[in-house]
Amino acid sequence: MSAIAAPVSAASLLQGMPFDRIRVDIDERGYDILIGTGLLGDPATYLSLPADAVAVVVSNTTVAPLFADRVTSCLRGRFRSVGQVTLEDGESHKAWPAVERIFDALLATGADRRAWLFALGGGVVGDLTGFAAACYMRGIAYVQMPTTLLAQVDSSVGGKTAINHPLGKNLIGAFHQPRLVVADLETLATLPQRELVAGLAEVIKIGAAADAAFFDWIEANLDRMLGRDTQALALAIRKSCTLKAEIVRRDEKEAGLRAILNLGHTFGHAIEAATGFGAWLHGEAVGCGMVLAADLSRRWGGLDANGAARFAALVERAGLPVRLPPLPAARLAELMLHDKKAEGGAPRFVLLDALGRAKVAAVEERLVLDVLRDGGATH
Ligand code: NAD
Numbered sequence: 001m002s003a004i005a006a007p008v009s010a011a012s013l014l015q016g017m018p019f020d021r022i023r024v025d026i027d028e029r030g031y032d033i034l035i036g037t038g039l040l041g042d043p044a045t046y047l048s049l050p051a052d053a054v055a056v057v058v059s060n061t062t063v064a065p066l067f068a069d070r071v072t073s074c075l076r077g078r079f080r081s082v083g084q085v086t087l088e089d090g091e092s093h094k095a096w097p098a099v100e101r102i103f104d105a106l107l108a109t110g111a112d113r114r115a116w117l118f119a120l121g122g123g124v125v126g127d128l129t130g131f132a133a134a135c136y137m138r139g140i141a142y143v144q145m146p147t148t149l150l151a152q153v154d155s156s157v158g159g160k161t162a163i164n165h166p167l168g169k170n171l172i173g174a175f176h177q178p179r180l181v182v183a184d185l186e187t188l189a190t191l192p193q194r195e196l197v198a199g200l201a202e203v204i205k206i207g208a209a210a211d212a213a214f215f216d217w218i219e220a221n222l223d224r225m226l227g228r229d230t231q232a233l234a235l236a237i238r239k240s241c242t243l244k245a246e247i248v249r250r251d252e253k254e255a256g257l258r259a260i261l262n263l264g265h266t267f268g269h270a271i272e273a274a275t276g277f278g279a280w281l282h283g284e285a286v287g288c289g290m291v292l293a294a295d296l297s298r299r300w301g302g303l304d305a306n307g308a309a310r311f312a313a314l315v316e317r318a319g320l321p322v323r324l325p326p327l328p329a330a331r332l333a334e335l336m337l338h339d340k341k342a343e344g345g346a347p348r349f350v351l352l353d354a355l356g357r358a359k360v361a362a363v364e365e366r367l368v369l370d371v372l373r374d375g376g377a378t379h
């Protein structure tokens with residue numbers, strides 16, 4: 001990943017703040033990520049959007065009362081008609097009935113192929129809305145308006161959309177890129193601390209997988225982020241989006257490189273499915289899954305013991321779980337077979353050669369079972 005592993009300095013990352021623009025440069029489907037404060041209620045944010053189409057804002061029962069009005073009032077000045085659908089909150093609702101409610105709202109608003117969807121919420125709303133946009137009339141435009149840290153650093157960028165199946169996370173989905181991403185830092189003010197911490201899991205993930213200097217920066221600035229220092233959070237969002245945009249540019253459909261963004265996810269998705277979607281937050285499952293992946297990397301002969309311990313210590317200091325819940329190893333191993341990276345019936349894992357350098361490989365089942373038996377960090 002040397003081509004994207006530029007050192008992180010506050011001066012370079014804050015250039016252009018409070019309104020920052022990062023390009024996801026994928027040919028004619030490229031788009032901007034806007035990062036700043038007060039963007040959702042600023043009509044200037046919407047200037048690049050069409051003036052005469054139908055818009056439907058998708059949100060949920062928690063986020064809509066907080067932010068939907070400022071979005072719909074800006075859209076009313078631009079779009080022909082503006083509909084709204086408010087979904088139930090929670091990972092357990094990332095399923096077909098919610099997608100059908102979005103279709104119903106589109107049809108009720110008279111949406112044709114030129115309609116636009118607006119995903120206002122965390123990763124659940126973003127994944128659902130993107131999936132509905134990919135399917136409705138074989139594909140319509142949508143805008144990501146992420147309101148959680150997790151969604152601002154990861155899920156709103158890159159065009160992965162999906163719903164869950166009882167047998168596994170995100171098994172039904174499509175690649176469908178948004179036309180614009182609007183990350184308004186103001187929305188993080190109402191985010192519960194547990195959700196902020198869950199978002200930090202994805203920040204740590206991208207540093208560990210792709211950029212050693214960023215990993216060092218996260219270690220040094222974790223307390224600032226936990227304390228909601230806006231400048232530190234802005235830097236983390238900007239760097240995470242810059243790294244992800246470059247990975248997506250190089251491998252949009254996950255033919256290879258992009259899979260490193262799944263560090264910890266083979267274990268994490270199995271934890272989510274085994275505990276019942278929503279019991280653990282996605283970021284919490286990823287946090288624990290990354291500690292297991294670091295342990296697996298060590299046993300496999302990649303990451304050294306010092307690196308694995310440093311990694312587990314950071315995840316723990318962030319306030320994320322570092323030990324497996326009491327679940328039968330055989331159940332987790334079975335669920336991992338449904339992971340999308342599995343090939344020929346064998347799960348594959350994102351492994352670390354070193355902090356900041358990841359690769360995907362199959363490993364001996366014996367090593368995986370040893371990791372599951374020991375269950376994570378041991379101190
Ligand atoms: P989430 O969408 O469930 O949001 C977390 C909680 O915070 C919810 O209760 C939500 O209503 C609430 N919330 C959102 N914004 C708020 C705000 N500003 N103030 C107060 N409350 C707010 O969870 P998440 O962590 O954002 O996303 C997790 C989902 O993202 C998972 O389904 C995961 O699979 C998916 N994901 C997708 C990708 C991708 O590339 N598409 C990447 C990572 C994760």
Ligand code: GLY
Nearest residue numbers: 158160258261262
């Ligand atoms: N969150 C993993 C990816 O977008 O590829």
